[in-house]
Amino acid sequence: MRERIRRAAAVAAGIVAAATLVIAGQPASAHHAHRDYYQPHLSHMHEWTAYEGEKDEHFCVQIISGASHSTALSSINRALFSTGTPRWDLATLSDGTTNARIDIYHKPNSCSSYPQAERNTIDIEYHVRASNASVPACGGDNISCVVFDLPRLSLSGTHYHYDWSYVYLDADHLGSNQLINHETGHVFGLMDGGPRSGTWDTSCSASIMHLPYYGCAANTYSKPTDNDIRSVRSVIGR
Amino acid sequence: MTRYARIVLYPLAVAGLLVAVVLGVRTPESHAEFVPDSGLLVSTRDALRVCVDTHGAVPGGAAEQVAAALGTVRAHPQWGAARFGDVPAVERGCPATLPGPLVRGTVVGPGLTDAPSPYRTVVVVLDEATADRYLGDRPAALLPYELMRVSDHVVVTVTQAVAVRAGALGTAEFTKDYLTPALGLDPSAG
Numbered sequence: 001m002r003e004r005i006r007r008a009a010a011v012a013a014g015i016v017a018a019a020t021l022v023i024a025g026q027p028a029s030a031h032h033a034h035r036d037y038y039q040p041h042l043s044h045m046h047e048w049t050a051y052e053g054e055k056d057e058h059f060c061v062q063i064i065s066g067a068s069h070s071t072a073l074s075s076i077n078r079a080l081f082s083t084g085t086p087r088w089d090l091a092t093l094s095d096g097t098t099n100a101r102i103d104i105y106h107k108p109n110s111c112s113s114y115p116q117a118e119r120n121t122i123d124i125e126y127h128v129r130a131s132n133a134s135v136p137a138c139g140g141d142n143i144s145c146v147v148f149d150l151p152r153l154s155l156s157g158t159h160y161h162y163d164w165s166y167v168y169l170d171a172d173h174l175g176s177n178q179l180i181n182h183e184t185g186h187v188f189g190l191m192d193g194g195p196r197s198g199t200w201d202t203s204c205s206a207s208i209m210h211l212p213y214y215g216c217a218a219n220t221y222s223k224p225t226d227n228d229i230r231s232v233r234s235v236i237g238r
Numbered sequence: 239m240t241r242y243a244r245i246v247l248y249p250l251a252v253a254g255l256l257v258a259v260v261l262g263v264r265t266p267e268s269h270a271e272f273v274p275d276s277g278l279l280v281s282t283r284d285a286l287r288v289c290v291d292t293h294g295a296v297p298g299g300a301a302e303q304v305a306a307a308l309g310t311v312r313a314h315p316q317w318g319a320a321r322f323g324d325v326p327a328v329e330r331g332c333p334a335t336l337p338g339p340l341v342r343g344t345v346v347g348p349g350l351t352d353a354p355s356p357y358r359t360v361v362v363v364l365d366e367a368t369a370d371r372y373l374g375d376r377p378a379a380l381l382p383y384e385l386m387r388v389s390d391h392v393v394v395t396v397t398q399a400v401a402v403r404a405g406a407l408g409t410a411e412f413t414k415d416y417l418t419p420a421l422g423l424d425p426s427a428g
Contacts, residue, residue, distance in 0.1 A: 116341065116374075120342060147393045149394075149395045151394065151395060160279070160422060186391070197390065199389055
């Protein structure tokens, strides 16, 4: 009898050890925030300059249909800069502390108006289309999404990031600070979360990435949360 | 078997079995996945492969010129970190499309896919007339060829194309400013 108990205990210990190994093998994640494994982000968010320069995050707006350039640009500026703190710009927390590695500037004219050499220095292009139009990346109309292009090995050699990003915005979403800031969160490496997000993080923690659309009805944020800014700072630090 | 051996070996055997099963489940070879910490970017690629496609009356030797440029990029300090290994032979068989002016973001390949090609980089060589039409006065352009969805609303390029006028193939500018980043290596580190 004792021998049986000892054998059962040994097998149980083995299962616990195996489970521990498997759990330890999962990619790390910072608090609520998004598995390290799938966090594509802009390459310039690891670097900064004292004055406006190529290492800052520049964006431009391109109208496909459904809105005027001035309306779209002012909507995006409103969402990014006029909703208080926390905010993506300077990775600003609600306590006012900043991190200059994200330093957002807008370009005043349409993306296509810039010579290619200058356009190639722009990190984020917001492409706006009418609500009944679709782009393949977004998979349907009434949906906004993000595309990353030009993957590049980081100078730290630890990961690949992207020189260019495209935020495809449905024109109906221009009125929503929440949706503009949500898509911009993708640019800085954050992934969707919530029970219907299809990602590993099914929680409804306080984040603009865990929206009502993904089953988090109470998350009616119009701007990033401190959790989001801390997650972005974590990506910056890689 | 001693009591000590049972206590030590049983757990190890069970642990090993479970880990093997879990690893087996987690690494299916037939299904392509985006791999952000690999220079090859896709789980179904096991070596650097580069392909050339030509448009118009491109003079002979384009593939050889791309191979020579690859030999130069081989000295880039990040080549080893990207785990590219030896300089690959340049291949054919990657048809590119030219949907219009080759401005930033123009997709010149299959676009969104869940089964990307084995090629990490595609070089699209244009004769001078075609280059004038699609590139304007530029020597080359970096463009997406294949993209993968990594979550519901996030898509990434996994095959980079570089469209280049034939006359620019042998230049240092092409090698440093276009082919190097088309392989995911940082030109500023070179």
